[in-house]
Amino acid sequence: MTSATDWGRITLRNGLLGRWAAEKLGMTGAEADAYANALANDAFEPERSDVFSKIRKDFDAAGVSQSDEEIRRAMNECMIQAGNLKPRRRGDSLDSAAAVLARNLIKP
Template sequence: MSNSKDVERTILRNKLLGRWAAEKLGLSGGDAEAYSDALARDAVNPERSDVLSKIRKDFDAAGVAESNERILHVMSELMIQAGNLMPTARGESLDAAAVALARNLMSR
């Protein structure tokens, strides 16, 4: 990735994607947050950055009927949303906790 903003945006996208996937998997509360946090952490780990494969495997294991095309579409939509949620000079992010998570993961 070309810069820290791209990495932050991907981490935030994975966090949002994890929330979407967790709902499809029937996870809620702490389990859903743990799942989405794990996907967010995977964004900074080159060996675990293939979130499509991870979600595909989890969906298949749980019997969730979603195509790869649908997952990729959601990933694209959430990347746009993540970009829109990034802090700007005009104000702070709507999901400050996810951005803080992104920055914390990048500093490790």
């Protein structure tokens, strides 16, 4: 079961990821904010919660050259950043997940 803290981090991650993707898509200002907010809110909609597929589709439609690996790396980095921005309880599931993600990002 996903805790309220985890949902908060996922929502924050999606918002951060949305800002990253919006920049790649050439969006600025209110348009970029709306895109990021839509991705953040999608965390609560089961049929729209696959942010990777949404970003992949948007990048493909706009001709943005980013590999799946680059998108997933950005997702991981945003999750770590979200974890650092949100207070966490020692030993919660995201604590462990953040450590695993950090190790995976550091691999050569």
